[in-house]
Amino acid sequence: MLRLLCLLLLYTAHVYSAVAQEKPYLPYYSNDTARAYKLAVLHRSAVKAHLTVPKSGPKEYREHYQEVVQEAAEDVFNSIRYSALLDSELEPYVQQVFNRIVQANSQLPISAKLILTRNPEPNAHAVGNGTVMLNVGLLPRLENEDQLAFILCHELAHVACRHMESSMQEQLTTLHSQEVKREFRRIINSEYNISSKIKALALGFSLNNNYHSRRHEKQADSLGYVLLTHTGYDATQAYRALQLLDTIDEPETTAPLALSAYFGCTAFPKLFEAAPTKPQSIFTVKASEKTVLQTTDTLKSHPDCAKRMRFMSILAQGRVAEGPQPLSSPVFARIRQISRLEVVQSWFDYDCYDHALFEALQLLPQQPQNTYLRSVVVLSLYALRQHLQHHTYTEVVSNRSEQNPASFNKLLLSLYDLRLEDFRGISACFAEKTSLDATVPADEYDLAARYAARALTTETTAAAALKVQYQKQYAGGKFDKLLFSAQPPKTAAAHR
Amino acid sequence: MLCIKRAALTACFALATAAAFAQTKTLDGIENMTRSALSPIYAGNEVKGYLMFGRGDKADRKTDNYVLDFYDQDLGKVSNITIQKPANRFTLLKNSFNGTAFAFYFCNLKDETVEIETYDTSLKKLGSKVIEDLSKVDKMIIQNQMKQGGETSSVSGKMDLFPVPGHGFVRNSYTGMAKGYALVMYDDNAKAKWRLASDEKSKLYEMVSLTEATDKYILGIMMRRDGMLSKQVSSSMIAINAATGKKVLDVPVETSKTEQLSLSSFTFDAEKREFIAVGEYYKLDDKPFVNKSQGFFIKRFSEAGKAVSTKNYGWQKEVMALMPAEAKASLEDNYVNYTQSIVKGANGKMYIVAEQFKIVGDGMGIALRAMGGKVSVSKGKIGNMLVFELDPEAKLSKVKFYQKDPSNAILPPGSGLMSAGLLGHVIKSQGDFDYQFMQRNDANTQFNVVYINFDKEKGEDTKRVIGNIAFGDNGQYLEDKINMASAANYSYLYPAKPGYVMIADYYKKKNQLGMKLVKLNI
Numbered sequence A: 001m002l003r004l005l006c007l008l009l010l011y012t013a014h015v016y017s018a019v020a021q022e023k024p025y026l027p028y029y030s031n032d033t034a035r036a037y038k039l040a041v042l043h044r045s046a047v048k049a050h051l052t053v054p055k056s057g058p059k060e061y062r063e064h065y066q067e068v069v070q071e072a073a074e075d076v077f078n079s080i081r082y083s084a085l086l087d088s089e090l091e092p093y094v095q096q097v098f099n100r101i102v103q104a105n106s107q108l109p110i111s112a113k114l115i116l117t118r119n120p121e122p123n124a125h126a127v128g129n130g131t132v133m134l135n136v137g138l139l140p141r142l143e144n145e146d147q148l149a150f151i152l153c154h155e156l157a158h159v160a161c162r163h164m165e166s167s168m169q170e171q172l173t174t175l176h177s178q179e180v181k182r183e184f185r186r187i188i189n190s191e192y193n194i195s196s197k198i199k200a201l202a203l204g205f206s207l208n209n210n211y212h213s214r215r216h217e218k219q220a221d222s223l224g225y226v227l228l229t230h231t232g233y234d235a236t237q238a239y240r241a242l243q244l245l246d247t248i249d250e251p252e253t254t255a256p257l258a259l260s261a262y263f264g265c266t267a268f269p270k271l272f273e274a275a276p277t278k279p280q281s282i283f284t285v286k287a288s289e290k291t292v293l294q295t296t297d298t299l300k301s302h303p304d305c306a307k308r309m310r311f312m313s314i315l316a317q318g319r320v321a322e323g324p325q326p327l328s329s330p331v332f333a334r335i336r337q338i339s340r341l342e343v344v345q346s347w348f349d350y351d352c353y354d355h356a357l358f359e360a361l362q363l364l365p366q367q368p369q370n371t372y373l374r375s376v377v378v379l380s381l382y383a384l385r386q387h388l389q390h391h392t393y394t395e396v397v398s399n400r401s402e403q404n405p406a407s408f409n410k411l412l413l414s415l416y417d418l419r420l421e422d423f424r425g426i427s428a429c430f431a432e433k434t435s436l437d438a439t440v441p442a443d444e445y446d447l448a449a450r451y452a453a454r455a456l457t458t459e460t461t462a463a464a465a466l467k468v469q470y471q472k473q474y475a476g477g478k479f480d481k482l483l484f485s486a487q488p489p490k491t492a493a494a495h496r
Numbered sequence B: 001m002l003c004i005k006r007a008a009l010t011a012c013f014a015l016a017t018a019a020a021f022a023q024t025k026t027l028d029g030i031e032n033m034t035r036s037a038l039s040p041i042y043a044g045n046e047v048k049g050y051l052m053f054g055r056g057d058k059a060d061r062k063t064d065n066y067v068l069d070f071y072d073q074d075l076g077k078v079s080n081i082t083i084q085k086p087a088n089r090f091t092l093l094k095n096s097f098n099g100t101a102f103a104f105y106f107c108n109l110k111d112e113t114v115e116i117e118t119y120d121t122s123l124k125k126l127g128s129k130v131i132e133d134l135s136k137v138d139k140m141i142i143q144n145q146m147k148q149g150g151e152t153s154s155v156s157g158k159m160d161l162f163p164v165p166g167h168g169f170v171r172n173s174y175t176g177m178a179k180g181y182a183l184v185m186y187d188d189n190a191k192a193k194w195r196l197a198s199d200e201k202s203k204l205y206e207m208v209s210l211t212e213a214t215d216k217y218i219l220g221i222m223m224r225r226d227g228m229l230s231k232q233v234s235s236s237m238i239a240i241n242a243a244t245g246k247k248v249l250d251v252p253v254e255t256s257k258t259e260q261l262s263l264s265s266f267t268f269d270a271e272k273r274e275f276i277a278v279g280e281y282y283k284l285d286d287k288p289f290v291n292k293s294q295g296f297f298i299k300r301f302s303e304a305g306k307a308v309s310t311k312n313y314g315w316q317k318e319v320m321a322l323m324p325a326e327a328k329a330s331l332e333d334n335y336v337n338y339t340q341s342i343v344k345g346a347n348g349k350m351y352i353v354a355e356q357f358k359i360v361g362d363g364m365g366i367a368l369r370a371m372g373g374k375v376s377v378s379k380g381k382i383g384n385m386l387v388f389e390l391d392p393e394a395k396l397s398k399v400k401f402y403q404k405d406p407s408n409a410i411l412p413p414g415s416g417l418m419s420a421g422l423l424g425h426v427i428k429s430q431g432d433f434d435y436q437f438m439q440r441n442d443a444n445t446q447f448n449v450v451y452i453n454f455d456k457e458k459g460e461d462t463k464r465v466i467g468n469i470a471f472g473d474n475g476q477y478l479e480d481k482i483n484m485a486s487a488a489n490y491s492y493l494y495p496a497k498p499g500y501v502m503i504a505d506y507y508k509k510k511n512q513l514g515m516k517l518v519k520l521n522i
């Protein structure tokens, strides 16, 4: 029966891809936000219903509990409301994998749900009410469906073990324990060096948390493995999935971007390879302070991937897949390919034009005919120029960082170096180098990019005609605000 | 709470990414903020980082923890140093970097001392020195300096720690009743190396301000008066051997037969091995700082101190001929120029940046004066910006005029009787000019004059624009205006790495300080 179901699912997936491949893939976009909103409301209530505030116990504790639940519910609401990916290909695909796991494991709560988010970071996590949030950014980094299945099993194991609830309760209990309260009061009353003492107390908490999360990870890995073995997925891939997570913060490719090949030509013979290096810091302090993201747990940094891999090897009695796996299924190959494009669009939609540009330029050499990638490059350049003109450039172009791939840092240095008038030259060169000579704009992205290109190269008449065409064909479209708004561009920093 | 924290991160991943990696920084828990709490760290001409100085919690009954936070030129946090010093009575006067070491110049108000602490580039402490024998004038100047948040002109005096690459830091002080000066060189370990002071037997009052450290000299301008109240000031260019502290040059800017000269800038042209003096000239009977100048001059001296050439540029002659049409009206409108900065480019050109100002006769003030009252309510008006460009042959080649909204300066009692020259310095020391600073790169190929344009009468919130005037080797004069409007309670503008400025926004309610670099379109 199960096998039949699998075959059926595989078949339908094939149909999807067969249909979809006729037209080039465009990232998901919908004017209709009602679906995401309804889903978000549903999950917000589910979190609140799931995490019921204890009736007894000290008032302070209960109030704090209530606060934390409220916050968690709002976070879930916001994630879904603003980043749920409800497309017709990736979403059904991951739901299908998820359902197969849930159906094969009767001990899992039937209320368990999966949300695919547009978050481009390769990660996944479970939230309070047992919802698994899967970032679209994780999909291109996996080699097959079995690995995805293991990741979902791991998160479902957290759900089954009620890890989120228990760690929340544990922490709240510790926080409100007589011991901690006394210690806290002692520090506050001590008058001197209060902030360093509180820091030490907080550090104790986070070490304690790390210890607990380590214990939880081990549990989630082992239960996750068991769940996986019930599904018919290839369980040897669990080990390989951990291996991939171990290096997930590293770039997929270390090849430098062909900046000069795309943005340099006779009209703009600027040598990007010769972009100035970052000026030397006068400081020789060894470890620079970590940023928020660096100190936050990622799926990988769930303590010690190596340790977890050893443990997994024991669980699997040595039957593990190691090293790069062949991309056997065309279905998963397509999932990887289109999720990559979703990642590009996601960076773009969140005003991270440097990342969008980087991802698009990485993919473009492999898919030189891809109009969408070309459009994203042009539209990113347009947005960057807008921000530069309105003095918000540094809010959308990241700082160089040791954590970045070298090729991304290189791109950043080139971006820092650009002046307003340079955008004209690089746009002209990019058009020259990638022109596909299509007479009719293929889609909204293409038309928007054609307008942006003309605007960047100050071909005003052509731009005006394209503007009319866009506004007629895609009234109130996705790029209307970016391209035609009289207001200066908004940034994430401005939203705060 | 790990899961909750991660959920939060997901919800605002775009914000988190932007906030963590953008060239911006948000600091929480800042209870108050003044301009001087944050200061740029210079290496040569360029900003290489920022230092934030703040008081933390109490260390014991009499001691506070003071924190020095370091950021690099991209606003990346580098590290911090915590020092324990007298509670409430300790402040940073100046941070200095000489290429190999940092020196922090503190004022200990409790003990009435100043302290120097030096650190290497890894922020390891190298040495410290407490200076107890402060003169009355030293103390007075420190107090004045703190009132003004470090923004004092050299006219009213300044306690400084001057970085000298390869040697250390020079500390200046005032001896007698401001009759003389003393300079002491401290090496990177805060050990005193040499002392140079005015001759106690001399009848002259001497005041020195250091301007530049060259390959082997420390340059400065010496002002001499024959009495404390004397308005007759003579200026000399001095050069000190950085290694020995011996004065190797002390050349007065001679009064010529036809006019009086007042020195405002003195630099060394390493290519030609010549000292260059720039200043303004006055009619023979007029007095510098008292009467309005006739124009500006440039004088060159050999390394041995011999005058090589002198050139005058009259406001009404050479300057007027090149004045853009739109600027002429303002000159006729009785505006005078205050020279804000003088720089020399790698292209051999010299750029002189000036800002216009004038006194506006106030009906009330005049009436009071007519009735014999001594209260002056005259107002100063700040006008437009001007840049004078001189070619390598010292010929005036360009005059650029930049219009901005006039703003007002409230002048102290007695200003109505003051001359224009002195008034310029008063306005400068009150911080009422719109000119903020000039930025330049180490190669001296790119300059950027930064000013703020807002209507001071209507309040800073009505319209705040940061004006940038950029020029340099490419021969172009470019202007870029940044709209500074923000919801912040206070916004401060700081110098930044070449091609950028830094804006710090303080939000009182949120106890939050946001710092951001702004890339200029220049």
Ligand SMILES: [Zn+2]
Binding pocket: A154, A155, A158, A217, A220, A302
């Ligand atoms: Zn986990």
